[in-house]
Amino acid sequence: MASDTSKRSSYFLITPMAAIFAVFLVIPLVTIVIVSFWDYDEYRILPDFILENYSYLLGSSVTWSIYLNTLKYAALTWLFTLLIGFTVAYFLAFHVRSLTWQIVLFMVCTIPFWTSNIIRMISWIPFLGRNGLLNSALINLGIVDQPLEFLLFSDFAVVLADVHLYALFMVVPIFNSMMRIDRSLIEAARDAGASGFETLKSVIVPLSKPGIAIGSIFVITVVMGDFITVRLMSGGQSASVGLQISNEIGLLQYPAAAASAVVLLITVLLIVTALLRLVDIRKEL
Amino acid sequence: MADARKTRERRPTSFYVLAAFFALFVLFLYGPMLTIFILSFQGENGGLTFPMNGFSFHWFGNLFERQAVGDFGGSFLRSLKLGLIVMVVTVVVSFMAGLAFRRRFKGDSIVFYLAIASLIVPSILISLGIGLLFNIIEWQPQWFTSALGAHLTWTFPFGLLIMFAVFNRFDPSYEEAARDLGASNWQTIQYVVLPMVGPSLIGVAMFSFTLSYDEFARTLMTAGALNTLPLEIYGMTTNVTTPVLYALGTVTTGFSFLVIALALGSVAILRMRKGQKA
Numbered sequence: 001m002a003s004d005t006s007k008r009s010s011y012f013l014i015t016p017m018a019a020i021f022a023v024f025l026v027i028p029l030v031t032i033v034i035v036s037f038w039d040y041d042e043y044r045i046l047p048d049f050i051l052e053n054y055s056y057l058l059g060s061s062v063t064w065s066i067y068l069n070t071l072k073y074a075a076l077t078w079l080f081t082l083l084i085g086f087t088v089a090y091f092l093a094f095h096v097r098s099l100t101w102q103i104v105l106f107m108v109c110t111i112p113f114w115t116s117n118i119i120r121m122i123s124w125i126p127f128l129g130r131n132g133l134l135n136s137a138l139i140n141l142g143i144v145d146q147p148l149e150f151l152l153f154s155d156f157a158v159v160l161a162d163v164h165l166y167a168l169f170m171v172v173p174i175f176n177s178m179m180r181i182d183r184s185l186i187e188a189a190r191d192a193g194a195s196g197f198e199t200l201k202s203v204i205v206p207l208s209k210p211g212i213a214i215g216s217i218f219v220i221t222v223v224m225g226d227f228i229t230v231r232l233m234s235g236g237q238s239a240s241v242g243l244q245i246s247n248e249i250g251l252l253q254y255p256a257a258a259a260s261a262v263v264l265l266i267t268v269l270l271i272v273t274a275l276l277r278l279v280d281i282r283k284e285l
Numbered sequence: 286m287a288d289a290r291k292t293r294e295r296r297p298t299s300f301y302v303l304a305a306f307f308a309l310f311v312l313f314l315y316g317p318m319l320t321i322f323i324l325s326f327q328g329e330n331g332g333l334t335f336p337m338n339g340f341s342f343h344w345f346g347n348l349f350e351r352q353a354v355g356d357f358g359g360s361f362l363r364s365l366k367l368g369l370i371v372m373v374v375t376v377v378v379s380f381m382a383g384l385a386f387r388r389r390f391k392g393d394s395i396v397f398y399l400a401i402a403s404l405i406v407p408s409i410l411i412s413l414g415i416g417l418l419f420n421i422i423e424w425q426p427q428w429f430t431s432a433l434g435a436h437l438t439w440t441f442p443f444g445l446l447i448m449f450a451v452f453n454r455f456d457p458s459y460e461e462a463a464r465d466l467g468a469s470n471w472q473t474i475q476y477v478v479l480p481m482v483g484p485s486l487i488g489v490a491m492f493s494f495t496l497s498y499d500e501f502a503r504t505l506m507t508a509g510a511l512n513t514l515p516l517e518i519y520g521m522t523t524n525v526t527t528p529v530l531y532a533l534g535t536v537t538t539g540f541s542f543l544v545i546a547l548a549l550g551s552v553a554i555l556r557m558r559k560g561q562k563a
């Protein structure tokens with residue numbers, strides 16, 4: 001009896017969340033899959049079952065170069081956020097000794113991530129632009145004669161903005177994993193004669209793996225689907241899968257956008273599945 | 286104590302290297318923000334980069350003239366209202382879901398994986414899917430229907446994960462004690478559970494408000510005819526080439542900071558009250 005009522009209350013409590021996910025996540029994704037087989041003309045989308053959206057997409061060399069470009073952004077952003085995130089988390093977890101300072105410094109890292117992404121991208125313009133701070137400084141110091149053109153509206157700017165936007169996604173889970181490492185393990189390693197670097201390599205890195213995996217999932221999926229950073233920071237000179245989808249949406253070619261979306265979703269899911277082999281998410285909470 | 290002080294005296298060199306790295310990271314995070322903050326006070330004839338051509342509030346004034354830069358006031362109010370609705374719904378629904386997940390029930394892993402999926406599915410897919418759905422059933426997308434749903438798919442996973450973290454560390458014996466003393470289910474939640482998880486719920490509230498207030502990709506195809514603030518800002522980046530853009534950045538970032546400060550302040554007050562009672 002008691003378990004019956006408690007079960008019923010569990011279902012009552014979970015229904016609102018399950019319903020929202022059903023209506024605004026599951027049904028829309030199913031809609032995308034269905035529409036990716038539909039036909040379209042200039043004005044509307046036409047229910048049908050054709051494979052041309054896919055054959056056109058996968059047969060075009062543009063698609064492959066766009067995927068390559070997006071993967072390049074994802075890989076570079078992943079590499080830099082991982083290096084920065086690990087170092088920052090390591091400093092906070094093992095070198096800052098009082099809990100209060102840990103919390104304060106952690107908050108200092110976190111606050112920018114609660115502000116607008118678009119504004120944070122725009123804020124690079126006065127720094128990187130042709131007459132920006134960096135170019136003026138380089139010219140004044142005599143390092144270069146002419147302003148560097150590649151700083152803004154380039155692949156460099158896209159990756160820089162991505163790292164700037166998403167580094168925290170690495171810091172938080174890695175810091176979380178590091179805080180759970182039993183400090184006596186590190187003492188044991190030191191007592192056994194391990195140098196600082198050896199301790200890092202054979203104790204801290206392996207035990208931080210779940211955090212690294214979760215951070216990687218976050219950063220890679222968000223960069224794979226991004227279009228706004230690429231559009232703003234490359235100045236329209238580079239493409240990404242997300243940008244392609246948003247352009248097709250702009251042209252009202254919904255079935256083509258849907259087919260691109262399905263391929264992107266499959267790509268992202270493959271990457272995530274590979275990373276999930278390294279970590280059991282539910283155990284990490 | 287003496288031991289702690291002894292170790293504190295002998296900071297390894299690596300500490301200073303890492304501390305310098307950390308300082309650079311903080312500069313990297315805040316530096317650009319600081320430059321647009323300064324540049325938003327650019328003089329009337331000044332441009333998008335340094336040098337400053339005088340000092341004025343001209344661009345802030347410009348921001349509130351409706352014709353000059355689109356409808357800043359209207360889109361701000363819309364984003365504010367949407368953020369508040371998302372916040373209330375996320376706090377209530379995540380708290381309920383958090384309670385539900387304390388026991389195993391059939392389908393619990395389905396909801397859990399939906400939440401994870403919602404987090405990793407690229408935002409533009411949510412936008413496209415909801416946009417298509419509304420298109421097919423011939424409903425007009427509106428910020429308070431389709432955009433609200435799109436934002437909830439983004440805030441629920443964060444709310445749920447925070448609730449997981451909270452309830453995993455929550456000692457059920459407090460509730461058992463309340464029940465032994467004759468408290469009803471609702472009384473137990475009201476007088477025992479809620480006060481204990483209160484600070485975390487404020488965290489969920491702040492998270493969901495700021496995520497919604499700044500959300501762009503998920504709003505793109507779901508906002509309907511009227512823009513939210515991020516859509517308005519995005520529109521401005523493509524056709525505004527004056528420091529009014531920075532003024533907008535300064536105002537919205539200032540507002541975000543205000544929200545964060547409010548949230549942190551109320552957590553601190555809650556903690557202090559709890560400390561006084563104990």
